[in-house]
Each structure stands twice: as structure tokens, then as C-alpha cells.
Amino acid sequence: MTSSQTIADAPTVACCAPGVQPIGDEHAADLARVFKALGDPARVKLFSLIIASESGEMCVCDLTDPVGLSQPTVSHHMKLLVDAGLVTREQRGRWAYYAPTPGPLLAAVRHLAKQ
Amino acid sequence: MTSSQTIADAPTVACCAPGVQPIGDEHAADLARVFKALGDPARVKLFSLIIASESGEMCVCDLTDPVGLSQPTVSHHMKLLVDAGLVTREQRGRWAYYAPTPGPLLAAVRHLAKQ
Numbered sequence: 001m002t003s004s005q006t007i008a009d010a011p012t013v014a015c016c017a018p019g020v021q022p023i024g025d026e027h028a029a030d031l032a033r034v035f036k037a038l039g040d041p042a043r044v045k046l047f048s049l050i051i052a053s054e055s056g057e058m059c060v061c062d063l064t065d066p067v068g069l070s071q072p073t074v075s076h077h078m079k080l081l082v083d084a085g086l087v088t089r090e091q092r093g094r095w096a097y098y099a100p101t102p103g104p105l106l107a108a109v110r111h112l113a114k115q
Numbered sequence: 116m117t118s119s120q121t122i123a124d125a126p127t128v129a130c131c132a133p134g135v136q137p138i139g140d141e142h143a144a145d146l147a148r149v150f151k152a153l154g155d156p157a158r159v160k161l162f163s164l165i166i167a168s169e170s171g172e173m174c175v176c177d178l179t180d181p182v183g184l185s186q187p188t189v190s191h192h193m194k195l196l197v198d199a200g201l202v203t204r205e206q207r208g209r210w211a212y213y214a215p216t217p218g219p220l221l222a223a224v225r226h227l228a229k230q
Contacts, residue, residue, distance in 0.1 A: 022160035022181045029156045036154030038227075041147045045137035048227055066137045102228040109224045112153075112163055113217040 152199035
């Protein structure tokens, strides 16, 4: 192939900046899952309660009243936060206890916003 | 009311920690909107491309190819990022240009994760 052929094969319109590669599909999905878990006001409240807890954890029995939701609904929201890696869950007798693990959120933001 | 009545009126079961107040409804909704905007892999990619742009902005014409989506689809995703305050949009002739404004994301995370 000659250089003239190479030039002829190149795109004829380049309006703006040179192409930049986005992050990969799998990584983008991982980051989106973390953000999506917090993309709901109830889960923002639940996460904020747990992360603000002085003891470093909260019983599900203490989460229902502040957010005004039933325990099954709270447990559903908490499962999404657990699945996203934003909290851990430990069952002790009758109650589940949740502790915050904000690492994935901080890592996601650091990756995106270069912080 | 006597002190014995006060005690009788108190909840008979207090399993765990004292109650903590969550953040308000409006603030929780604001934070959730920011996170929800990034709760999609395509929008994560688009935001990462714009924030990584050396010129500080990107033309919509340069966003379609890297994410493999049509311009109307990219524009839809970009509107959600604009509405969440994560990018600004400027029309110049035929093309829209987007610049990153990660402030709301950083503020949301700072509020939640005390960073």
C-alpha cells in the first residue's frame, strides 16, 4: 500500500478534536452500578445514615423510622447498596447490621474526576 | 403527667442505637439526581471522555464514535448530564460543545463520604 492510498482511506471529515478512547465496557458498567445504587433519594438517605453512625454500623431496625419506609422496602434498598459494595451486611440474631464501605464510591469519583 | 406515665408511654423495645436524622427530602433528591445521571454505562463513558479532554470541552461530533451510539442517543444522554449539572452545553454553529463541571459530583460525595 502506498502513502497516497493510506491518505485516501482516511476519513475525509474531521470536524473537531482527535478521537479519545472511553473507558472500557466492563469498567463503565462497574462505575455505573455504584452510581446507580445511590441514584435514589431513599438510598441516599440510608447510606448517609449509616455513614454518619457513630458506632460505624446501623441495625436495620434503626433505619426504617428515619426514612419512613417499611423494613422489607428498606431491606430491598439495602441489598442494592450491598451489591454495589457501598455497605456490608452482617446478620446478628434477628437483626441485620450494615457498615459503610465508601471505597468504591470514592474510587469511582477519583477515576472520573481525577480527584 | 407523672414520671411513671412517661416511662409507660416510651417504646418498650429499643433494640439498638438511638435514632439519627437523615438528610432532608429535597437534598436527598438533589444528590440522587447527580448519582442517577451517572448510573448508566454510556453516560459514565461520555462523562469520562469529556472530563479527559485536553481542550476542556468536547464536540458532540467527537462523542458518537467512541461510545458507538447515534447522535440523538448521545444528545439524550448528554441532556441528563447537563440537567444534573455535571456538564455545560454550548451551541456553536452546527455543533454542541460540552465542558465538564464535576462540582456537584464532588460536593455530593464529600457530603456523603465526609471526604
